[in-house]
């Protein structure tokens with residue numbers, strides 16, 4: 333099916349048309365550090381607004397000395413522009429693997445709710461500086477205009493990050509993606525980009541930024557996008573748990589794809605690894621014998637500190653069915669959990685268990 337309205341590839345896996353939710357096929361993400369916009373996943377909790385970049389205003393409010401209302405022109409003229417290449421990963425990426433363990437309501441995202449782009453805009457910290465951030469403003473909240481019916485009660489999408497991340501130089505108010513004006517589906521005219529954090533904190537179509545003493549009470553900060561150690565779905569709907577911030581250490585195989593048929597023999601395998609909040613990846617290891625033996629993959633340079641790290645290696649694929657496993661370790665010594673069942677949680681977030689792709693080698 334063609335998606336001309338959002339300029340996406342025909343082979344995107346569309347979970348929902350309204351609101352528009354689509355993930356990238358593995359092949360579209362493989363072997364390129366920057367994801368073309370046509371292949372970049374889209375995650376929306378409400379209808380995609382159509383904002384006029386000329387009349388759009390960004391309000392900076394709350395615990396600031398000088399509340400501001402800025403136009404796109406103001407942002408582009410009065411602040412130094414800055415570009416950061418960053419990977420966005422939805423906290424629901426690979427939820428399908430958690431659903432296999434036990435049912436979870438919500439979209440069954442596979443491996444493709446992750447993509448990388450070059451974002452250009454201004455540093456959020458510079459704009460907060462111009463407004464005169466008060467000492468007590470420990471959290472910076474963001475609000476978009478898109479009303480999510482799934483929220484209780486229905487409300488516009490919002491989120492917050494703590495002061496430290498808001499003021500960090502990588503955190504942007506972006507109006508450009510891969511060198512072109514930020515497309516509407518990705519938050520144009522202006523979105524927040526919080527590199528190294530779950531995608532939900534990068535609020536699209538941002539209209540209000542509020543400096544405050546506490547985290548946002550928006551549904552998507554206070555109830556959803558929280559990690560629960562307990563498995564009780566009722567508890568998960570009433571808040572509790574811990575708000576997700578930095579992405580978890582993860583790795584996946586992007587080539588070959590799950591279910592591929594390949595000739596036996598030497599086979600190139602490639603994928604990515606991603607560490608929390610700009611941490612370095614130390615090593616990626618791959619197994620084709622169920623985890624008995626592991627081979628060290630060739631780790632490439634990430635396009636930036638805030639991006640996924642590409643890795644590749646050649647394995648000798650035996651005839652028949654093989655499960656390829658991959659896992660990463662980061663520079664702080666973190667490792668990934670082996671199985672999805674160890675980390676099942678009622679909202680279905682952060683499936684960072686070892687990557688698993690099943691392929692068949694030999695004649696069909």
Ligand SMILES: Nc1nc2c(c(=O)[nH]1)N[C@H]1C(S)=C(S)[C@@H](COP(=O)(O)O)O[C@H]1N2
Pocket residue numbers: 372373374375376377378420421422423475476477478489490517518519530531532533534535536537
């Ligand atoms: N205003 C608004 N911002 C939003 C969302 C949303 O629904 N509304 N979805 C969030 C989530 S959950 C993710 S993962 C990212 C996805 O960004 P993308 O659609 O550009 O890939 O946007 C975030 N920002």
Ligand SMILES: [Mo]
Pocket residue numbers: 375421422423424531532
């Ligand atoms: Mo997300």
